[in-house]
Amino acid sequence: MVYTVPSFAANPRDYVDYYIDWYGTASEDSEVAQAHEIFERIKQVADKNRKFLNPKLKVLKNKGRNPLARALRDGYIIIWQSAIDICHVKTASKAAQEACLAFILGHELGHLAKDDYWHLDIDCQFSGRGCYRSKLFTRERMRRELAADGEGYAYAAMAGYRVNLLLGKGANQDNFLKDWVKQVKAPRHSVYPTVEKRVAVLHDYLQELAEKLIFFDFGVRLSHFDRCDDGEYFLREFQHVFPAREVLNNRGFCYLQRARQEMEGERADFYWMPLLLDVESLAAPLVMGKKAYRTLKQASASRQGEGFLKEAVIYFKKAIEADHGYVPAKVNLAVSYLYLGKPHQARGVLEEVRAPNNLEIQGLQALALYEQSEADLDLWPRAVTRLVRLANDSKAPPAILYNLARLWEIRPRPAQAHQYWNRLAYLSASLPESIRAIVCRQQSVVHNCEGDKSNDSDKRPPWDWPIPFEWQPLSEQTTVMEALYGWERPISFNWYREQLRGHIYQRPDGRVAVLELDDFMQMQVLKGDNLGQVSQLSNYCGQALRQRHLARGILWSCSDWAALTFEDQVEEVWRVLR
Numbered sequence: 001m002v003y004t005v006p007s008f009a010a011n012p013r014d015y016v017d018y019y020i021d022w023y024g025t026a027s028e029d030s031e032v033a034q035a036h037e038i039f040e041r042i043k044q045v046a047d048k049n050r051k052f053l054n055p056k057l058k059v060l061k062n063k064g065r066n067p068l069a070r071a072l073r074d075g076y077i078i079i080w081q082s083a084i085d086i087c088h089v090k091t092a093s094k095a096a097q098e099a100c101l102a103f104i105l106g107h108e109l110g111h112l113a114k115d116d117y118w119h120l121d122i123d124c125q126f127s128g129r130g131c132y133r134s135k136l137f138t139r140e141r142m143r144r145e146l147a148a149d150g151e152g153y154a155y156a157a158m159a160g161y162r163v164n165l166l167l168g169k170g171a172n173q174d175n176f177l178k179d180w181v182k183q184v185k186a187p188r189h190s191v192y193p194t195v196e197k198r199v200a201v202l203h204d205y206l207q208e209l210a211e212k213l214i215f216f217d218f219g220v221r222l223s224h225f226d227r228c229d230d231g232e233y234f235l236r237e238f239q240h241v242f243p244a245r246e247v248l249n250n251r252g253f254c255y256l257q258r259a260r261q262e263m264e265g266e267r268a269d270f271y272w273m274p275l276l277l278d279v280e281s282l283a284a285p286l287v288m289g290k291k292a293y294r295t296l297k298q299a300s301a302s303r304q305g306e307g308f309l310k311e312a313v314i315y316f317k318k319a320i321e322a323d324h325g326y327v328p329a330k331v332n333l334a335v336s337y338l339y340l341g342k343p344h345q346a347r348g349v350l351e352e353v354r355a356p357n358n359l360e361i362q363g364l365q366a367l368a369l370y371e372q373s374e375a376d377l378d379l380w381p382r383a384v385t386r387l388v389r390l391a392n393d394s395k396a397p398p399a400i401l402y403n404l405a406r407l408w409e410i411r412p413r414p415a416q417a418h419q420y421w422n423r424l425a426y427l428s429a430s431l432p433e434s435i436r437a438i439v440c441r442q443q444s445v446v447h448n449c450e451g452d453k454s455n456d457s458d459k460r461p462p463w464d465w466p467i468p469f470e471w472q473p474l475s476e477q478t479t480v481m482e483a484l485y486g487w488e489r490p491i492s493f494n495w496y497r498e499q500l501r502g503h504i505y506q507r508p509d510g511r512v513a514v515l516e517l518d519d520f521m522q523m524q525v526l527k528g529d530n531l532g533q534v535s536q537l538s539n540y541c542g543q544a545l546r547q548r549h550l551a552r553g554i555l556w557s558c559s560d561w562a563a564l565t566f567e568d569q570v571e572e573v574w575r576v577l578r
Contacts, residue, residue, distance in 0.1 A: 016058055016076040023060040026081045032059045035084055038101050038161075039077070045158040045244065045322045046109040046151075055112055057105070059084070069104050071112040077105060095162045102161040107152030111144075149201050157209070158244040158322065164206055205241075212241050214491060214504050218515050220250060220279050221523060221574050224548065224555060224562060226261075228254035230517070233498050245322040246278040246551070249329040252315030253277050256336055259305030259312065263339075269434050271367055271406060272399040273335045274360045276328035278551040279564060305339070312336045327353055327361075328551045334364060343371030359390050360549075363400045366390070370407065383407060391420070398427055402435060405442070418444070425449055429544030461540035461561060461573070463531065465524050466512055469560075469577050473519040484514070523576045531570040537563055 012018040026032050039057040046055075060080045068083035087100035156163045216238040222231030232254045239247045253275060260268045313336050319329035330353050337346035347368035355361045363386075370383035387404040390396055401420045408417035425443035428436050428450070440449035467480055474480055484490070490503040502517040513525040534556065538545055541558035548555040553566045564572040 014073040016056075016072055016074055016078060019060055019072075019078050020058065023063045023080070026059040026061050031084050031088070032081075034098070035059055035079060035101055035105075038098060038159075039105050041159040041161075041323075042102055042106050042109060042155050044324060046106060046113065046155045055109060069108045071108045075112070077108045077112065079104065079108075093165070096165040099156060099161040099163045099166050102156035102159060103152050103163060103166060105152070106155035106159075107148045109155060110148040110151030113151075146197065146201050150205055153202050153205050154242070158242060163202070166202070208241055211491065212238050214506070214513070215493075216242075216247060216250075217279075217513075217525075218504065218523070220277060221515075221525065221562075223250060223254055223257065223277060224557075224574070225523075225576050226257065227576075228257045230500060233495055233500055237493070237495075243318075243322075245319040245326045245329065248315045248319035248322065249276070249278050249326070249332065249551075252312040252319065252329065252332055252336075255308045255312035255315065256332060256339075259308035259336075259339065262305035262308065267339075269438060271338070272402040272432075272435055273338070273364055273367070274331055274399070274549070275335060276331050276551055277548070278328050279553065279555075309336050309340050313340070325354075327355060331361060331364065334368065338368065338371060343368050347372065359393060359395065360397055360399055363387060363390055363397075363403060367403060380407065380411070398424060398431060402439070417442075427544075430546055432546065463526055463573055463575075465526075465575065466507075467514055467521050467524055469521070469524075469575070471520065471577065474516055474521055475519050521577060523574060525575075526573045527571065529569070529571075531563070531573055533570065534563075534565050534568050537570070 036057060036059070043055055055075050055077055057077050057079065060078055062081045068086070069077065069079040071077055083104055084101065087097050087104070153163055215234045219231045219234030219238065222228070222234065232251060235247055235251050235254065239251065256275060313333060316329045316333035316336060319326055320333065323329075330349050334346040334349045337343070337349065347365065350361065350365045350368055353361055366383045366386040369386070370379050373379045384404070384407050387400060387407065390400045391404050401424050405417045405420035405424070408414075408420065421439060421442040422445045424431065424439045425446040428439055428443075428446060431439060436450065440446070443449060466483065468477070470477075474484075484505045487505050487507050490505045492503050494501040500517065502515065502519075502522075505514040505516070506512070511526065511528045513527075514521060515523040515525075534554075537556050537558075543558065546557045548557065553564055553571075556563045556565060560578045561573060561575040563570045564574070
């Protein structure tokens with residue numbers, strides 16, 4: 001078969017059709033389908049070349065001596081069946097097989113992002129022609145290969161693949177790497193990276209990830225306690241090594257939280273909308289006497305918090321780009337659009353969310369519908385009808401009742417609104433403080449609606465906190481410092497621009513962590529399987545517990561502590577110094 005080189009092609013090996021013509025595409029079987037599925041996930045998190053915003057993959061048949069994978073100048077990644085075979089033969093489990101393929105594909109996407117097509121320089125090795133091979137394996141070539149290794153490993157990890165398995169003895173990763181680099185036979189004594197160097201790059205990345213993960217954890221915890229001013233810096237520090245969807249979502253959450261803090265109370269709490277914080281790395285005042293708003297779109301003209309809202313939108317969009325099916329970022333993005341007075345965009349985002357059993361999201365869709373009302377288009381009746389149907393569900397969250405009461409007030413329909421304000425009043429102790437203030441002002445059935453905001457000291461939780469909660473410099477607490485120095489070496493940070501410095505102390509058994517900022521203990525965290533069950537938490541609080549639904553799990557809060565629960569078990573307890 002004669003291959004005709006296009007007139008615009010400097011080299012036929014720049015283009016995918018050359019390889020399809022010569023090798024042929026592999027048959028569509030489960031392994032090939034798996035490679036395409038992994039590629040789509042990796043592509044979402046990988047850096048993009050401006051010329052190829054949507055890279056494509058082709059899987060080729062084996063024919064003679066095959067390379068394993070290549071990035072091409074036309075935006076294609078090609079991978080031979082032999083690469084898939086190596087991943088299945090040299091790895092011990094399905095998770096390791098997927099991680100192996102994800103690493104190879106991520107490596108090639110790293111080359112593509114940087115216009116690094118060195119296969120054109122090594123074609124001589126496969127053509128049978130003589131070439132000056134020693135010129136191919138330069139220090140710059142070594143640097144690029146090691147960089148692509150690191151990028152491929154990071155992309156695979158951010159896409160959720162268990163790349164750590166590739167470095168374990170069980171995965172036999174050394175043999176995989178040796179087979180993978182056999183396609184390039186470097187001259188003896190060349191500076192081309194050895195297998196040992198390439199494995200070391202991955203070990204170093206995994207170690208850095210493990211060391212920095214604690215920053216993500218404390219960024220989430222500070223954000224939950226409305227301390228995003230500090231929490232954002234911890235999230236940013238982790239983003240430097242792992243800019244995954246949950247990190248981006250949580251930074252956007254912080255900007256959204258800070259925007260709400262800048263708003264007047266009537267706008268911030270006009271609706272009660274879900275704000276989703278993600279605790280896992282694949283991580284939120286009432287102003288009286290003003291003219292009442294009829295929509296959030298009207299309130300957006302004040303521009304309070306607009307800068308933070310726009311930053312939030314940027315991060316939520318980045319999180320969605322990293323994972324198109326990531327629900328928390330889509331919900332948060334829709335909420336941000338509603339605060340910005342862009343209900344059409346909010347509704348468009350929510351229509352992409354697949355959560356048929358989530359009543360809060362359905363309620364948010366109803367609010368977005370109403371906010372699209374215009375002078376000649378009244379969508380209030382349709383929105384109210386939807387919310388009434390949701391409110392009649394026995395599992396309807398309080399936010400549904402609150403938002404329905406809001407819409408009944410707007411017309412106004414005081415009698416209909418009143419029944420929902422009164423239903424909420426019986427739940428007032430468990431409502432967020434700003435929401436509770438509004439409900440208690442509107443209701444007429446609970447005498448002491450605001451309740452006693454002080455916590456009952458007789459019901460303090462039984463958890464054993466190793467460090468006293470005192471506003472006293474740690475350096476002045478000799479006994480405390482002796483205990484902390486007996487733990488693992490602390491993680492230190494000193495962010496000069498933010499004037500934020502401190503340490504994170506962790507007990508060797510991994511069950512206790514302490515955050516210190518500027519010599520003051522700010523937070524302690526307990527972890528373990530003996531922290532109790534959800535049903536016991538109400539016994540430790542002198543007031544009703546507050547819930548925050550997360551991307552996975554629920555946070556139950558009371559005054560200065562919060563319990564992170566999955567199903568019925570308490571897995572972590574956080575306590576801040578107030």
